[in-house]
Amino acid sequence: MRDVAALAKVSTKTVSRVINGLPGAGQEVVDRVRAAARTLGYRPNLAASGLRRSDKRSATIGVLFEDLSNPFDSALLRAVEDRARQGGVLVLAGSSEDDRALQGELLGSLAARRVDGVVVMAAGGHQDALQQERERGTPMVLVDRPPTFGGTDCVTTTNRDSSREAVLQLAALGHRDIAFLGDRRTLWTSQERYTGYLEGLAQAGLTLREELVRTDLHGADLAETATTALLDLDKPPTALFTAQNLVTVGSMRVLRARGLQRSVALIGFDDFPLADMLEPGITVVRQDVPGIGRKAAELIFARIDGDTSPPVHAVVPASLVRRGSGEISPH
Amino acid sequence: MRDVAALAKVSTKTVSRVINGLPGAGQEVVDRVRAAARTLGYRPNLAASGLRRSDKRSATIGVLFEDLSNPFDSALLRAVEDRARQGGVLVLAGSSEDDRALQGELLGSLAARRVDGVVVMAAGGHQDALQQERERGTPMVLVDRPPTFGGTDCVTTTNRDSSREAVLQLAALGHRDIAFLGDRRTLWTSQERYTGYLEGLAQAGLTLREELVRTDLHGADLAETATTALLDLDKPPTALFTAQNLVTVGSMRVLRARGLQRSVALIGFDDFPLADMLEPGITVVRQDVPGIGRKAAELIFARIDGDTSPPVHAVVPASLVRRGSGEISPH
DNA sequence: TCCTCCTACGTCAACGTTGACGTAACCGGC
DNA sequence: GCCGGTTACGTCAACGTTGACGTAGGAGGA
Structure with missing residues (x-):
């Protein structure tokens, strides 16, 4: 200069x-x-500029998701990025691996770079690090999972309602033995989807068979094992509700391996590419991922711009996409 | 303080x-x-620290890919991020949309933030902005597409060789009418893959039928149209070589719609999730995406650390994954 | 004609941090 | 007891930029 x-x-x-x-x-x-x-x-030099300027903006936000290579996460990142670009804001992105220690470390790195705000997919368990950062004044929006502390915006989808709807559809077809296969129980989304499952059973007048509930299935491999075990029961389920996309894929593999993909019903939570090209097409609960991302970006930028209205918990509706696998009747 | x-x-x-x-x-x-x-x-405050420190490091690198929500790009980002984390380096990520103006703008934003280096998937056409930035001394590594200027590292895959291999496999099965469906011709990868296709035909002793070559198919929709046109020819192709993953998906849709998925052979460049779950499984050329990302990260950090050895063009081998669709014989 | 106001600059210090360098106290050896 | 060396601090200025404020010159009004 x-x-x-x-x-x-x-x-x-x-x-x-x-x-x-x-x-x-x-x-x-x-x-x-x-x-x-x-x-x-x-x-x-934006760093020097930000050092001296009164507003102290770095024109940078942080995005901390579970795994940036997961289609859900990357679609979300893209939506946030698009909104950020309009304001000349760049995005520092990181994967937390759903590991609290790592998430805390990354959060510290973001803070050291004085990001104007962060969009976080909170790791399961205690959210102490998030809460601390929030209390230091960093604008924050949680996505996919709500905060366990107050004063923070959050965007989620209709986990419970959509799960209930899926189970009710299966029940309406005559299924009485509907299995639940879920991701780690520490995740709020898993809990909500399980609650929706229970509500659906209750509303359809079905009784819960505990042995048809399998949780903590982190990844497709564990889902395969669990699905195999379910199908080997004396009275196996006639329908599966898989509460996360990798779980859905694992269950699908087993059904196909056994030639059951046209006789056992399947509804998955979370859409995935090519779900419509399989035979049968996979019926899923589809989240409005770009909608969630846009909403999160909108909230974080409003907070950065000084919006001090009460915290919002935005719920972006998901929808049931019927493709065949969820429309199979028992027997 | x-x-x-x-x-x-x-x-x-x-x-x-x-x-x-x-x-x-x-x-x-x-x-x-x-x-x-x-x-x-x-x-x-890392910004203030970097301002004063002698090495002037921001402990931040920039990643500029075409579309962060594309599985290829996000897998690449993830690999770079993993390597960066080991050095306490964070990643500023952006999508260029394969738009030169946008890429230049983002590059400027990164420069204003004094990133230590950039990993770029160059937009098609002139690379003036990239070259300028490079000449200003910013460490730079190009991925997926090589630079049109000198002095810059680059990591690509075996586009030409793997394409030739795919075509040769189809020819070996007896196919004589093999179509080529490619992405935009301005993309280096498209050109390489097309060249590989030509080499494959030549090596198999087949003559090129110009009407079986369709390019500039950006997105699955254009690929569908092109595939439909090919199948409606008087003498339609008996095998398709689709040179990009969205093109593969578009072609697949048309084949399935016409019930030809078991009679017309298909090999795609780029793997995609669930390609193995379709019927038949889709034979693809699979790039080693994590390998490319790791290599790119390794190069950029070496340059940041002062490595002044001659520029490298690393080529990470891709492999043909046989799943059925590429093993269909003519008639 | 004189005073006021505005425009178009310049000067200086400060943002949060660290490199270069200074200094006081202590330690060991002869 | 003196000297050289080491350890544990402190002082000062500078990184690149901008806010606060100063000033010279011209325009405009009474």
């Missing part, structure tokens, strides 16, 4: 004015400064 | 020493400073 000022024969302050488009610089000077900046390849 | 110093009754310099774990601070003082920092909730 000093070099630019010297070349344009003005003070650094005037360069600053020109770069930021502030008034108080004549047209001739503006042109000289612009030319000098171009010839020297000058780039403003 | 001043507050911490005051509370611990030391100078800010000593606080700096304690925070950075530098020698020259007694045990008692270290404990006092740590306690003070904790009670005040002190967080070091």
Whole structure:
């Protein structure tokens, strides 16, 4: 900046004015400064700028999801990024692996970089690190899972209602033995979906068969094992409700391996690519992922801009997409 | 920091020493400073630190891919992120939409934040903005597509060789009318894969039928249209080589709609989730995405650490995954 | 004609941190 | 008892930028 000022024969302050488009610089000077900046390849240093500026903005937000290579997470990231771009804001992205220690560490790294706000998919268990960061004043929005502490915005989907709806549809087809296969019980979404399952059974007048409930299935492999065990029961389920996309994939594999994909009904929570191309197509509860991302971005930027209205828990509706696997009758 | 110093009754310099774990601070003082920092909730400001430090590191790298919600891109991001984490480096991620103007803008934003280096999936066409940035000294690694300028590392896969291999396999099964369906011709990968296709035909002693070549298919919809047109030819192809994953999906849809998925052979470039669960499974050329990401990360961090050896063009081998659709004989 | 106001700059200090360098106290050796 | 060396601090300025404020010159009004 000093070099630019010297070349344009003005003070650094005037360069600053020109770069930021502030008034108080004549047209001739503006042109000289612009030319000098171009010839020297000058780039403003946002870090130094943010250090001095009054608003202390870094024009950067943090995004901390479970696994950025998961389609759900990356679609969410993309939606947040699109909204951020409109404000000239860049996104620092990280994967927490659903590990509290790692999440806390990454959160510290983001704080050290003075991000203007964070969008977090909270790791299961205690949210102490999140709460601390929030209490230090960092604008924060949780996605997919609500906070266990107060004063923080959050965006989730209709986990319970949509799960109930899925189970009711199965029951309406005549299924009386509907299994539940879920992800880790520490996850709020798993709990909600399980509650929806219970509500659905109750509402359909069915009694819960404990042995048809399998949880803590983290990943497709565990889901395969659990599905195999369920099908080997003396009185196996005639329908499966798989409460997470990797679980759905695991169950599907087993059904296909046994040639049961047209006789055992299946509804999964979370859509996945090509679910419509399988035979039969897989009926799923589809979350409005871009909608969730947009909403989260909207909330975080409002908070960054000083919105102090009471915290919001936004619920973005999911919908049941019927493709065949969930429309199979028993026997 | 001043507050911490005051509370611990030391100078800010000593606080700096304690925070950075530098020698020259007694045990008692270290404990006092740590306690003070904790009670005040002190967080070091990395921006200010980087401003003053001699190495000028921001401990942040930029990643500029085409679309972060694409599974290929997000898997790549994840691999880079994993490597970055080991060095305490965070990742600023952006989607360029394969738009040069947007890519240039994002590149400028990254530069303003003084990222230590960038990993870029170059947008098609001129790479002026990239070259400029590179010439300003920013460490840079291109992935998936090589630079059109010199002095820059790059990681790609065996586009040409693997495409040739795919075509040769189809020819070996007796196919003589093998169609090529490709993404935008401005993309280097498309060109390479097309060249591989031509080499494969030549090596198998087949003559090119121009009307079996369809390019500029950006997205599954265009691929569907093109596939439909191909199948409606008087002498339709008996095998398809689809040179990008969305193109593969589009072609698959049409084959299934016409009930041809077991009679027309199909090999796609790029694997995709559930390709193995379809009937028949889809034979694909699978890139080693984590391998590409790891290599790119390794290169960028080496350059950041001052490696000045000649630029490298690393080629990570892809492999043909046989699942059925590419093993269908003609008629 | 004189005073006021505005425009177009410049000067200085400060943002939070660390490199360079200074200094007081202590230690060991002759 | 003196000297050189080491340890444990502190002081000061600077990184690149901008807010607060100062000032010179010209325009405009009474």
